[in-house]
Amino acid sequence: MKFYSTRSPENLVSFREAVLQGLAPDGGLYVPTEIPALPNSFWAQWKDLSAEELAVQVLAPFVKEDIPESELAELVKPVVSFPFPLVHVRGQVHSLELFHGPTLAFKDVGATFLAQTLGYFARQQAQEYTVLVATSGDTGGAVANGFFGVEGTRVIILYPSGGVSPSQEKQLTTYGGNITALEVDGTFDDCQALVKKAFLDAELKSDLSLTSANSINLARLLPQSLYYFLGLRQLTPFPEKLWVSVPSGNFGNLTAGLYAKRMGLPISKFVAATNANNVVPDFLRTKEYTPRPSVATVSNAMDVGAPSNFERLQHLLPTFEDFTEAMEGADFSDFMTLRVLETLYQRSDYLADPHGVIGYLGLRQVMVGEPEAVGVFLETAHPAKFQERIPEDLQEAVEIPERLSAFLEREKVATPMSKNWEAFRAYLEALK
Ligand SMILES: *Cc1c(COP(=O)(O)O)cnc(C)c1O
Numbered sequence: 001m002k003f004y005s006t007r008s009p010e011n012l013v014s015f016r017e018a019v020l021q022g023l024a025p026d027g028g029l030y031v032p033t034e035i036p037a038l039p040n041s042f043w044a045q046w047k048d049l050s051a052e053e054l055a056v057q058v059l060a061p062f063v064k065e066d067i068p069e070s071e072l073a074e075l076v077k078p079v080v081s082f083p084f085p086l087v088h089v090r091g092q093v094h095s096l097e098l099f100h101g102p103t104l105a106f107k108d109v110g111a112t113f114l115a116q117t118l119g120y121f122a123r124q125q126a127q128e129y130t131v132l133v134a135t136s137g138d139t140g141g142a143v144a145n146g147f148f149g150v151e152g153t154r155v156i157i158l159y160p161s162g163g164v165s166p167s168q169e170k171q172l173t174t175y176g177g178n179i180t181a182l183e184v185d186g187t188f189d190d191c192q193a194l195v196k197k198a199f200l201d202a203e204l205k206s207d208l209s210l211t212s213a214n215s216i217n218l219a220r221l222l223p224q225s226l227y228y229f230l231g232l233r234q235l236t237p238f239p240e241k242l243w244v245s246v247p248s249g250n251f252g253n254l255t256a257g258l259y260a261k262r263m264g265l266p267i268s269k270f271v272a273a274t275n276a277n278n279v280v281p282d283f284l285r286t287k288e289y290t291p292r293p294s295v296a297t298v299s300n301a302m303d304v305g306a307p308s309n310f311e312r313l314q315h316l317l318p319t320f321e322d323f324t325e326a327m328e329g330a331d332f333s334d335f336m337t338l339r340v341l342e343t344l345y346q347r348s349d350y351l352a353d354p355h356g357v358i359g360y361l362g363l364r365q366v367m368v369g370e371p372e373a374v375g376v377f378l379e380t381a382h383p384a385k386f387q388e389r390i391p392e393d394l395q396e397a398v399e400i401p402e403r404l405s406a407f408l409e410r411e412k413v414a415t416p417m418s419k420n421w422e423a424f425r426a427y428l429e430a431l432k
Pocket of ligand 1: 105106107138247248249250251252253254301302355380381
């Protein structure tokens with residue numbers, strides 16, 4: 001299997017190169033040359049495979065030219081080492097909980113696989129990779145956790161001083177080892193600008209073997225298909241009509257779901273569910289795609305005004321009819337989000353987080369008048385992760401998992417960094 005940029009289909013690259021590049025040099029996103037349907041031998045036993053076996057069978061077609069199956073079997077172990085339970089919520093609606101990983105959100109899956117993949121390439125090439133990542137909160141934690149202790153990699157996380165929540169900060173700054181946190185005297189945009197500049201510096205880039213852990217990286221996207229298989233196989237009997245609702249920001253999760261469907265997973269239709277950052281639902285209503293600056297909402301991990309994976313979606317679904325056949329759009333205000341978070345808890349005893357609720361709302365909208373349909377929404381984070389956004393009268397219902405409280409006790413170690421490029425450059429120079 002080869003890969004090419006959405007902007008230049010004639011240049012084929014290997015999986016390894018696509019992962020090391022992250023973003024293609026022409027600014028496009030890497031996509032596979034094909035998404036092969038899984039063979040009958042897979043479907044004959046997919047419900048009985050262990051999570052690791054299933055992960056190998058689903059991912060091998062994409063990566064086997066660069067990663068032998070025996071290696072892949074090792075690399076996926078930490079990626080699927082936690083459960084992906086499907087929990088009945090009410091009526092025909094289920095929640096697919098993706099937050100049972102170490103940092104309590106689905107991003108653990110992609111970040112862990114990327115770390116394992118880079119670690120493998122580092123061993124192969126006897127090389128050390130330096131991963132630069134700017135974070136406004138969550139991504140940094142998932143990346144730190146995924147890479148911690150992976151030999152051949154070191155990670156430098158830039159985060160805005162005072163710009164992340166105290167618990168997020170602890171999840172960035174308390175690892176040590178091959179993880180370094182730089183506390184930047186500036187905003188998230190300043191952090192991102194520093195990272196961009198470092199990648200444009202050809203000498204630094206090659207001397208340090210710089211790579212990014214950006215969410216557009218293929219090694220983050222592909223493993224996200226896994227939990228659609230692992231989650232939906234828990235539905236017995238498998239429904240004739242199945243809606244899957246994906247609370248979306250950059251649309252990586254939804255793209256991975258479409259990949260799973262292409263591989264043969266019988267999902268009838270997706271819901272592209274968003275907060276007020278509704279460029280994609282707007283596109284599905286009007287045929288006009290108009291990226292715009294993001295607005296702040298209570299589901300802040302989805303505050304994206306120009307979804308980075310839209311280019312992959314367009315590639316997968318070339319006509320407007322393809323889009324409307326594949327998904328329906330739905331967007332919800334903060335008011336609705338918090339109100340339904342509350343009623344869902346009161347009526348069904350299910351405490352969702354502000355992102356998952358948007359997925360639930362999406363199902364509620366499309367399943368009206370379809371009594372035979374089954375709906376699954378992705379619960380993308382644990383409510384404790386966004387505790388400050390949960391309404392006051394529900395605070396008591398928020399259970400803080402042990403793995404989160406353990407972080408709060410640990411000691412922060414961060415290096416202060418100016419937002420000035422020369423200072424950051426000198427810091428990187430000294431690492432050579
Ligand atoms: C990143 C994130 C999302 C959005 O996922 P995309 O793949 O960017 O659409 C939704 N919910 C949570 C909790 C997230 O962290």
